[in-house]
Amino acid sequence: MGSDDELPAAKKLHEGYHGWMKSIAKTSQDFTPLRIDNKIDIEPAEGSKQGTSAWNTAGTWEEKDKSAWACDRLKESLRDSFRFEDAKYNVSLVVDSIVRCDGEAKLVYSRGVKRCGFDISVKFEWKSTRQDDSEGFDEVKGHVEIHDFDDMNGEDYEVTVSTEECSAHARDAKDAILNWEGQLREILANWREELLRQ
Numbered sequence: 001m002g003s004d005d006e007l008p009a010a011k012k013l014h015e016g017y018h019g020w021m022k023s024i025a026k027t028s029q030d031f032t033p034l035r036i037d038n039k040i041d042i043e044p045a046e047g048s049k050q051g052t053s054a055w056n057t058a059g060t061w062e063e064k065d066k067s068a069w070a071c072d073r074l075k076e077s078l079r080d081s082f083r084f085e086d087a088k089y090n091v092s093l094v095v096d097s098i099v100r101c102d103g104e105a106k107l108v109y110s111r112g113v114k115r116c117g118f119d120i121s122v123k124f125e126w127k128s129t130r131q132d133d134s135e136g137f138d139e140v141k142g143h144v145e146i147h148d149f150d151d152m153n154g155e156d157y158e159v160t161v162s163t164e165e166c167s168a169h170a171r172d173a174k175d176a177i178l179n180w181e182g183q184l185r186e187i188l189a190n191w192r193e194e195l196l197r198q
Contacts, residue, residue: 062109063117066198070105070118074191078124081187084180089172093180096127096141105195116195119150128173137167142174149188159184 056062075098083094105118123145130138142163149157161177163170177184 056109060111064107064109065104066106066116066195067104069198070120070191070195071101071103073194074120074122074188075101077187077191078122082124082126082184084176084183086176086179089176091128091130091169091173091176093126093128093173093176096125099123099125099143107195107198114196115151116192117151118192118195120146122146122149126173126177128169128176130169130172133167133169135167135169137165137169140165140167140170140173142170142177144177144184146188155185 053062078098078101079095085092100121100123103118103120105116105120108115108117123143125141125143128140128142132138140163142161142165145160145162147158147160159181161174163174
């Protein structure tokens with residue numbers, strides 16, 4: 001008696017249940033892949049014309065490593081441009097050798113704006129010559145070291161001039177370099193502009 005009462009109740013539970021059959025509207029459409037012709041010239045994306053990669057057309061964020069170029073170019077700039085004569089101190093100064101020029105430099109494209117980022121450690125040896133020095137020191141040497149030379153400090157990096165020699169010629173050469181610091185900073189600023197143009 002209890003089983004007869006349960007059957008009609010179970011039947012009522014399934015009266016509103018329906019199954020739907022899925023169908024494709026265009027069953028006659030051909031889905032065979034089409035062959036791509038390799039002879040078609042693909043135009044470069046607009047972003048790649050501006051220096052960013054083809055995948056970065058929106059210019060969101062991209063970095064390009066320029067460390068090797070930056071260090072080589074900075075060495076070349078110092079050798080070519082750091083040479084001067086100072087009549088006041090009667091000295092002639094040049095870069096004798098690059099002791100250290102390493103670090104990293106990169107170009108950063110962010111939201112369509114190109115910036116340069118760098119952190120370079122620089123130390124070079126200078127040589128000063130003076131004809132007929134009264135103490136007999138016709139040639140003296142020393143070092144210039146540039147501290148905190150990176151894109152975050154701007155012009156707030158420190159230039160240190162040193163020499164291990166104790167002659168008047170060495171002191172005069174050191175003073176001449178300290179007086180010429182503005183031109184050295186100009187060499188570094190020009191290098192930064194060149195990096196940005198890469």
